[in-house]
Amino acid sequence: MGGGKIFLHLICLVLACLSVSLVKAEDPYRYYTWTVTYGTIAPLGFAQQVILINGQFPGPRLDVVTNDNLIVNVINKLDQPFLLTWNGIKQRKNSWQDGVLGTNCPIPSNSNYTYKFQVKDQIGTFTYFPSTLMHKAAGGFGGINVYSRPRIPIPYPIPTGDFTLLIGDWYNATHKVLQQRLDLGKVLPSPYAVLINGQSHASFSGDQGKTYMFKISNVGLSTSINFRIQGHMMKLVEVEGSHTIQNMYDSLDVHVGQSVAVLVTLNQPPKDYYIVASTRFTKRVLTVTGVLHYSNSRTPVTGPLPVDPTYQIHWSMKQARTFRWNLTANAARPNPQGSFHYGKIVPSRTIILANSAPLINGKQRYAVNGVSYINAETPLKLADYFNISGVFTTNSIQGLPSGNSASLATSVMRVSHHEFIEVVFQNNEKEIQSWHLDGYDFWVVGYGSGQWSPASRSGYNLVDTLTRHTVQVYPSSWTSILVSLDNQGMWNIRSAVWARQYLGQQFYLKGNGKFPGPQIDCVTNDNIVVNVINKLDQPFLITWNGIKQRKKSSWQDGVLGMNCPNPSNSNFTYKSQIKDQIGTFNYFPSTLIHKAAGGFGGLNVYQRPMIPRPFQPPASDYTLLIGDWYKTNHKVLQNTLNLGKSLAFPDAILINGHVHSSLFIGDKDKTYMFRISNVGLSTSFNFRIQGHGLKLAEIEGSHIVQEVFGSLDIHVGQSMAVLVTLDQTPKDYYIVASTRFTKQVLTATSALHYPNSKTPPSETLPIGPTYQVHWSMKQARTFRYITQNIFIYCINHLQIANYISVGTYPST
Missing domain, CATH: 2.60.40.420 (Cupredoxins -  blue copper proteins)
Structure with a gap:
């Protein structure tokens, strides 16, 4: 075995170790051992090689409960590497267990791999199947049913029982023949048949007057199906983990990889009824039938098969639009x-x-x-x-x-x-x-x-x-x-x-990083240890904007005059104490023009519980990182500056990395703190919230005389915290940041959302200041210290706000 393959084998072993810590200890565990082999069956009346799991085709069904931990030891006895993927299971922060070739080493022949994952905060109808080569064409698939925890209500009466139906197209050629055809650059022929649970005919029994759930999944390779039951309507209640508005259907289109759950009440005369699945959007329609058997029936199925839809795309698209969320139903958690x-x-x-x-x-x-x-x-x-x-x-x-x-x-x-x-x-x-x-x-x-x-x-x-x-x-x-x-x-x-x-x-x-970066929430005098691993192709440093780095700790300041930059593929651990500080701060890259590409984040220092503050504790607080932004990448901007040229005007202004940020949600008559920082490169902005006053409470660690402002100018590098009371008519209100002292005004918006609001923001944005330097300078002079405040350390009695960054106006 070559050195590269040995290394790959070693890091695949590391994968198993990394996944162990990702399983929650407090929730139940379910253990399974599955042996994957070839076998011979005759679903179409002639012998075919298929893939069995524990001798079963389809494979064993997993019946589990929300938040269960699943430990599945898969032993591969095939002559090819093998993987299973868990279709629809989210693998929260755990893509190591996803079971596709981009995340997992395939299991070699005569070897095993143990999947460890949690069905975290999920309910519903799902499947698993082989993700390697064309193994799916030979079987190896099965159902996964995730049931709600007993304390979480479901939006329908508990059915008498449920049935899992794995339906899909099927070929009369082996998976290796199909793979060879694809490897030669040829398209696959049309499938030969459709199977229900690996059979060309299946039967399901129930008692008259009772209601049963049918969990239907399309496990085929390529073909949509239409599903229907003779003489019975189907009430759609769940689609891949979503409780739905419970509409009635006489047939349902289910496309490749999809799953639905329907309730069927056995309310017809006692006899046997056809269950039918037929292909959709195909020149030749393939059909498979099963039987719904009333337990007191003595009459076999009779009459023609229930007719499939006569319309194609328009009918199916129209039906798909009727699948809607049940907004009041609980899902895996109690909240709707x-x-x-x-x-x-x-x-x-x-x-x-x-x-x-x-x-x-x-x-x-x-x-x-x-x-x-x-x-x-x-x-x-x-x-x-x-x-x-x-x-x-x-x-x-x-x-x-x-x-x-x-x-x-x-x-x-x-x-x-x-x-x-x-x-x-x-x-x-x-x-x-x-x-x-x-x-x-x-x-x-x-x-x-x-x-x-x-x-x-x-x-x-x-x-x-x-x-x-x-x-x-x-x-x-x-x-x-x-x-x-x-x-x-x-x-x-x-x-x-x-x-x-x-x-x-x-x-x-690839969604590993955060933009903006992770928010640091800490308390006065906390010791902060941040290990920064640099995976860029340039040296990198982070500076902690406004953190004083006391006790001769400028070694941790994160600027080139104090620190060696962190080389590519190396790390540096910052160790500092937030000594005798409170307030709203931020961090950002201090090297080159990296700040133009992000790498910044919020740093909020809260007071110790024994230290009073000069306002009532807000219901919550929000961090808003606002700044100008260029479409051009930071290396191009750096090259422009290196050539002795000025940067062009920015292309946009962003709130938390977006031109149109997400909602900020609060309750009526509650007060919230908005912590606002200007993390841009060059441009001051004005901040305002439609219909709401901004009570200025803190500037970069200084508690402020609490005046109310309609809008606030915030200059590059500065931070402020304001209190906003949701005392208006419940609707949505614009949050606006727009550039100041610029010929072209750039604007970013978000919305303040009242929970019971059904009204979006009005079309007119709140207007910013019409005056420039004089207005802004006059406002700045109003920012004053609270001189009687019992602060976290001894203060002098000056009525001047203590800034870490200060704006200087033109010609002043």
């Missing part, structure tokens, strides 16, 4: 699903992903934005963790279709942790697509025909669309989703149509 107001958050950016089917080097491939993914020998997650260069690239795939010739790459797209983004799947092909995102669920806000445009947003459902993990995109159409990137890790976004995934229609999202 609708308590997260996704539709009121302005996305930080829009990513458009266009699928295509190019020929590359004369062979059929599939691509996303012109890039066809190729697997690396080293899992991307390991390469990222161990800083192994040359494994993947973050500049090969762009957030918009390029229009360039298709290329091969191990493509990774960078995203910021806690970003809220819009993703548009654009399908210009004549085949239906199905897209899956590991690690997250997302809000499906819109479907439409033709080309997506910004005007398409007018038709979005921003109130009660459901969340799910896999979404269909109809031929010559688009689908739009909103995603809250709240799960740190490396996550696969892929076509659920498995041949397309195998030949390159996938990539990874």
